[in-house]
Amino acid sequence: xxxxxxxxxxxxxxxxxxxxxxxxxxxxxxxxxxxxxxxxxxxxxxxxxxxxxxxxxxxxxxxxxxxxxxxxxxxxxxxxxxxxxxxxxxxxxxxxxxxxxxxxxxxxxxxxxxxxxxxxxxxxxxxxxxxxxxxxxxxxxxxxxxxxxxxxxxxxxxxxxxxxxxxxxxxxxxxxxxxxxxxxxxxxxxxxxxxxxxxxxxxxxxxxxxxxxxxxxxxxxxxxxxxxxxxxxxxxxxxxxxxxxxxxxxxxxxxxxxxxxxxxxxxxxxxxxxxxxxxxxxxxxxxxxxxxxxxxxxxxxxxxxxxxxxxxxxxxxxxxxxxxxxxxxxxxxxxxxxxxxxxxxxxxxxxxxxxxxxxxxxxxxxxxxxxxxxxxxxx
Numbered sequence: 148x149x150x151x152x153x154x155x156x157x158x159x160x161x162x163x164x165x166x167x168x169x170x171x172x173x174x175x176x177x178x179x180x181x182x183x184x185x186x187x188x189x190x191x192x193x194x195x196x197x198x199x200x201x202x203x204x205x206x207x208x209x210x211x212x213x214x215x216x217x218x219x220x221x222x223x224x225x226x227x228x229x230x231x232x233x234x235x236x237x238x239x240x241x242x243x244x245x246x247x248x249x250x251x252x253x254x255x256x257x258x259x260x261x262x263x264x265x266x267x268x269x270x271x272x273x274x275x276x277x278x279x280x281x282x283x284x285x286x287x288x289x290x291x292x293x294x295x296x297x298x299x300x301x302x303x304x305x306x307x308x309x310x311x312x313x314x315x316x317x318x319x320x321x322x323x324x325x326x327x328x329x330x331x332x333x334x335x336x337x338x339x340x341x342x343x344x345x346x347x348x349x350x351x352x353x354x355x356x357x358x359x360x361x362x363x364x365x366x367x368x369x370x371x372x373x374x375x376x377x378x379x380x381x382x383x384x385x386x387x388x389x390x391x392x393x394x395x396x397x398x399x400x401x402x403x404x405x406x407x408x409x410x411x412x413x414x415x416x417x418x419x420x421x422x423x424x425x426x427x428x429x430x431x432x433x434x435x436x437x438x439x440x441x442x443x444x445x446x447x448x449x450x451x452x453x454x455x456x457x458x459x460x461x462x463x464x465x466x467x468x469x470x471x472x473x474x475x476x477x478x479x480x481x482x483x484x485x486x487x488x489x490x491x492x493x494x495x496x497x498x499x500x501x502x503x504x505x506x507x508x509x510x511x512x513x514x515x516x517x518x519x520x521x522x523x524x525x526x
Contacts, residue, residue, distance in 0.1 A: 192327075192338065194239070194264035194480060194499060197401050197417045203383030203410060205391050205400035205418075212395035212437070214421055217248035223526075225253065229519035236481055236512050237499035239264065240420035244493040245524050247428060249421075261398060263417045264497050267478030270402075270416040271367045272426070273390070275315045275462035277382060278374050279446050280389045286377045287311065297373045303351025313356040314370035315461040316454035320354030323365035327479060334364055338414070341406040344372055360455040364413035367462065371412020382410035394425040394436050414478075420495045426476065427484045427493030450474075458508045466509050469517050481512060490524045 225233070225241075233241055239258035243251040254260070266273075281287040287297075290312040294301055301309065305320050313319045326332035333350070337343050347368050371382055378385060383402040391400060400422065403415030429435065430451070434442030450461035451474040458465050466473045475485040481501025485494040494516055502511045 192265070192267070192479075194482075194497065196265060197263070197403065197415075200403040200415070201406065201408070202401040202417075203381050203404055203408075204387075205383045205402055205416070206387040207397060207399045208392045208395045210395065211397040213397065214244070214424070215248040217245060217250040220249060221251055223251070223523060225251070226519045226522065229515060232512050232515045233496070233498075236501055238481075238496060239499070240495065240497040242420040242424055242493075242495040243520055243523065244424055244428065244495075246491050251523065252420075258497075260421050261419055263398070263401065263419055264482075265403075265414070265478070265480075266416045266418065266423070266476075266482050267414045267480060268364070269423070269476040269478045269482050269484060270412065270414050271364075271462045272476040272484075273386060273416055274367050274371045274374065274382065274412045275450065276390060276426075276442060277385050278311060278315065278370055279442055279450075280385075281374050281377055283443055287373070290315070294369065294373060297376050298348070298369070300348045301352065301369075302348075303353055305352045305355050309352050309356045311370065311373065312454075312461070314366045314373070316357075317360050317362050317366055317459060318357050318455050319361075319363065319366040319369065320352045320356045320358075321363055321365050321369070322350050322353045323363040325363055337364065337368060338411070342409070343368060343405045343411060344407075344409050347372060357455075360459060362459075367413035368411070371410060374412075375410070381408070382412055386416070390426075390441065391422075393439050393441055394429055396422045396425060398422055420497055423484055423497070424493050424495045427486045427495065430474070431486050431488055431491060431493060456508075464509070466513075466517075468507075468509075468514070469521060471521070473517060475513075477513075481510065483513065483516070485513070485517065487517070487521070487524075490521065492520065492524050494520055 239255050241253045282289055292311050294309040295307055309319060323333055326334055337346055340346055347365060350365060375381060398419060401417040403411045429441055430447060433444040434440060434447045450463050451465060452460050453465055454460050463474045464477050471487060471489045473485060473487050475483055477483055481496060481498050483494065483496045496516060504510050
């Protein structure tokens, strides 16, 4: 028994020393990262990791609007190719909406219409929407406003040139390496760290903004910091007031924060498939939700048109390879809100994995979903 106690004491001492070393080396975020991933059997962030974070609540509407069910609701089974792909990438929710009514709805692994999961980078589009509404309300001057007028602390050779639109279109010139699997990367530090604002203000603008597309979560985090600074509110508060309640969301959502209460603007808006679909419907209707104009119509057109590259606009992914315009929000593990305007269709897919892109900037699973759903809605 004494031998066992010594072994246990040694293990405890080892972890105490490990934590101390991490803290003293400036890598204290690794402790949280290890706890939230490896010590719970995962190798990276997961769709259910909200329980490991502080969160701000995005309040739902006091008068929520339920989705209507399509006259052909769940009458047609998913095609074999679509079903196989969805199961291969461990899908938990798959929803198809046509003409503002739910046409097809499927859940796996005990997830349901009320199950909340992490959106990851779908939140980038939400942050851009909040920035646009702040512009509409006069709290921000416009997409050409200089960041220095909002966050004078930013630094770097090209900091004076940085404008809001550079952040939304991924052309900021920020010193940022978008690596998800490297525990020592700036991306991991932003995700698990104590103070994301302090981190962002320590990173310089090293390249001329507006010249080159370079996908960086840090750009969206800077955009979120600008919105919070200009409005004096958290992103969660703004999302509730400007988006979630006007879109008559049924369930409250959650937005991850760091240890000091700053929302992680580039990721981590947690909700369910039916409520996520509200973003797709609102964008399909040119920023309008059942008669309430939430986003300026001109901005919706701007956001869903290629900026520096044809496949990315203002925080929306774009594709026309299926013979029709498609724009969508996307998260790293295959979170999708896909809008297909010509057929008034929204697709929401939530789950654990996606198939990495190969020759283009869209994942093979995305192409399967769009192709098979187009067959469904054209019938």
